[in-house]
Amino acid sequence: MVPYLHILLTLCNMSKQTRYVTTPIYYVNDRPHIGHVYTTTLCDVYARAMRDLGHDVFFLTGTDEHGVKVEQSAIDKGMSPQELADQNSAEFKSIMGMFDLTNDAFIRTTDLEHTRQVQVFVTKLLERGDVYLGTFEGWYDEGQEEYHTETSARDLEYKSPISGKPLVRATEKNYYFKLSAYQERLEQLFKTNPDFVQPSSRRNEVLGRLREGLQDVPISRTNFSWGIPMPGDEEHVIYVWIDALFNYITALGLGDPTSDWYKERSNYWPASYHVIGKEILWFHSVIWPAVLMALEYPLPSCVYAHSFWISEGRKMSKSLGNFIDLETIETYVAEYGMDAWRYYLTTQGPLGATDADFANEKFKEIYNAHLVNTVGNSTSRVTAMIVKYYDGVVPTESDGDTRLEIAEFDWPAKCKEAVTQWETAMESFSIAKAIEQGMQLIRDVDLFINDTAPFKLAKDDTKQAELGAILYQCLETLRIATLLLSPVLPMKMKEFHVAIGTSLCSENLIEVADWGLLKPGTTVTKVALFPRV
Numbered sequence: 001m002v003p004y005l006h007i008l009l010t011l012c013n014m015s016k017q018t019r020y021v022t023t024p025i026y027y028v029n030d031r032p033h034i035g036h037v038y039t040t041t042l043c044d045v046y047a048r049a050m051r052d053l054g055h056d057v058f059f060l061t062g063t064d065e066h067g068v069k070v071e072q073s074a075i076d077k078g079m080s081p082q083e084l085a086d087q088n089s090a091e092f093k094s095i096m097g098m099f100d101l102t103n104d105a106f107i108r109t110t111d112l113e114h115t116r117q118v119q120v121f122v123t124k125l126l127e128r129g130d131v132y133l134g135t136f137e138g139w140y141d142e143g144q145e146e147y148h149t150e151t152s153a154r155d156l157e158y159k160s161p162i163s164g165k166p167l168v169r170a171t172e173k174n175y176y177f178k179l180s181a182y183q184e185r186l187e188q189l190f191k192t193n194p195d196f197v198q199p200s201s202r203r204n205e206v207l208g209r210l211r212e213g214l215q216d217v218p219i220s221r222t223n224f225s226w227g228i229p230m231p232g233d234e235e236h237v238i239y240v241w242i243d244a245l246f247n248y249i250t251a252l253g254l255g256d257p258t259s260d261w262y263k264e265r266s267n268y269w270p271a272s273y274h275v276i277g278k279e280i281l282w283f284h285s286v287i288w289p290a291v292l293m294a295l296e297y298p299l300p301s302c303v304y305a306h307s308f309w310i311s312e313g314r315k316m317s318k319s320l321g322n323f324i325d326l327e328t329i330e331t332y333v334a335e336y337g338m339d340a341w342r343y344y345l346t347t348q349g350p351l352g353a354t355d356a357d358f359a360n361e362k363f364k365e366i367y368n369a370h371l372v373n374t375v376g377n378s379t380s381r382v383t384a385m386i387v388k389y390y391d392g393v394v395p396t397e398s399d400g401d402t403r404l405e406i407a408e409f410d411w412p413a414k415c416k417e418a419v420t421q422w423e424t425a426m427e428s429f430s431i432a433k434a435i436e437q438g439m440q441l442i443r444d445v446d447l448f449i450n451d452t453a454p455f456k457l458a459k460d461d462t463k464q465a466e467l468g469a470i471l472y473q474c475l476e477t478l479r480i481a482t483l484l485l486s487p488v489l490p491m492k493m494k495e496f497h498v499a500i501g502t503s504l505c506s507e508n509l510i511e512v513a514d515w516g517l518l519k520p521g522t523t524v525t526k527v528a529l530f531p532r533v
């Protein structure tokens with residue numbers, strides 16, 4: 001018996017598909033704010049949904065710790081760069097616990113496993129002639145650690161598009177990556193794989209810039225020392241962006257096949273989604289694929305570049321001091337709860353091509369309309385009626401052998417369709433659209449209650465079978481809808497499932513969301529999930 005079970009389990013695991021989702025790795029010279037929490041929460045919702053669908057998921061986040069900015073901040077604070085990196089990386093790591101984020105690993109670019117592998121990869125690029133020593137003359141954005149050619153600097157009016165500070169003139173002997181050699185292959189990539197960059201408006205931006213022609217990019221610096229030494233030439237440190245991009249494959253051990261990381265994680269490459277903000281799209285959609293092409297690795301399936309949060313109608317900036325920082329976020333979480341915070345971020349956030357405003361009034365409005373009046377109201381109404389009319393015992397849906405069908409609501413079909421749409425939306429990272437499938441089912445339950453008026457039927461002895469069927473259908477639909485909402489509202493949906501005597505799915509959502517799995521006779525208690533604020 002036991003050996004067969006083992007074979008069966010192995011077969012099940014073999015049939016699992018992998019999903020690898022990454023956030024950018026965050027700079028440790030800054031403190032965490034809504035932007036970092038947002039990107040990581042989106043990836044968390046996706047990772048949870050993919051696990052619910054039975055996929056083998058690896059969700060990676062971490063910190064980007066080298067570079068002149070960290071070195072400078074450390075000097076300003078009288079600390080060593082490593083001390084500053086340790087302190088701030090720990091703060092970023094703590095947000096994973098605070099926000100119930102289920103990342104499988106947290107990489108730091110100062111991890112020895114990372115630095116060693118970066119040197120291995122750069123050595124390979126040198127050997128292949130994709131990296132060579134040359135002289136750079138152009139412009140440098142110190143805040144973004146980004147080089148610009150004369151043409152692109154002119155387009156930017158010689159100012160950083162992010163901080164507005166002047167670009168500085170740079171002439172340096174550098175190691176270069178032969179990006180220009182990949183022009184044709186990159187154009188081909190965008191042509192044959194139109195979904196490589198999402199949303200599509202972002203893809204068009206990249207294509208436009210790509211068509212202007214690619215120049216080789218410097219990948220080493222000599223004016224500071226806080227970085228990974230260039231193999232064979234220790235006067236140079238590897239440019240922080242090249243160092244950082246490699247995290248997506250060093251975390252899987254691809255540069256060291258003898259490592260535990262390789263044994264445990266290498267099967268996750270290529271990534272399903274690199275989720276990033278729009279400001280770092282060029283690095284991810286052009287430079288990174290070209291480096292991967294040079295190393296002959298498969299490319300990620302999609303780079304998803306969301307837009308930005310602004311705050312009460314204004315761009316967030318250090319000078320305005322209006323960042324939604326961890327302290328502000330904590331006040332929202334204390335008032336509305338963690339799930340409400342996650343819901344607002346993922347449904348109202350800038351996942352598409354336009355920026356989104358974080359406004360206190362809107363937060364309250366969405367909380368009340370979507371969570372209190374929709375999810376909270378419906379779950380409380382239905383459980384309360386079952387408690388009142390059936391002493392908390394789930395009634396049956398059928399009258400003898402016949403399933404009672406009421407009015408035009410075909411619940412099994414409606415639920416099945418919602419589950420299918422949810423899966424498609426989650427797989428394509430349309431997080432808000434996926435969540436909407438669960439929300440719409442709940443709104444339909446409310447309509448159904450209004451149409452069929454179970455509270456009136458309860459007063460009529462001849463209508464008891466109908467009443468039981470209606471309440472069964474309401475609760476069964478809510479059970480399915482809340483499964484779909486659980487990646488975004490994990491705590492509240494768990495509370496609901498405990499109250500209705502079922503369990504949240506782990507690994508087989510499609511089966512668990514089948515109509516009719518709620519057993520008549522199950523005991524239910526009344527719930528109040530979202531208190532009015």
Ligand code: ME8
Nearest residue numbers: 024025026027035036039064244245276277308309
């Ligand atoms: O760029 N709205 O790190 P970073 C939404 N280390 N998201 C925002 C945001 C906003 N206003 N502000 C920031 C770096 N973000 C590099 C990345 S990856 C190999 C190296 C999010 O600390 C968004 O995901 O500046 C953005 O891309 C990221 O934080 C930038 O974080």
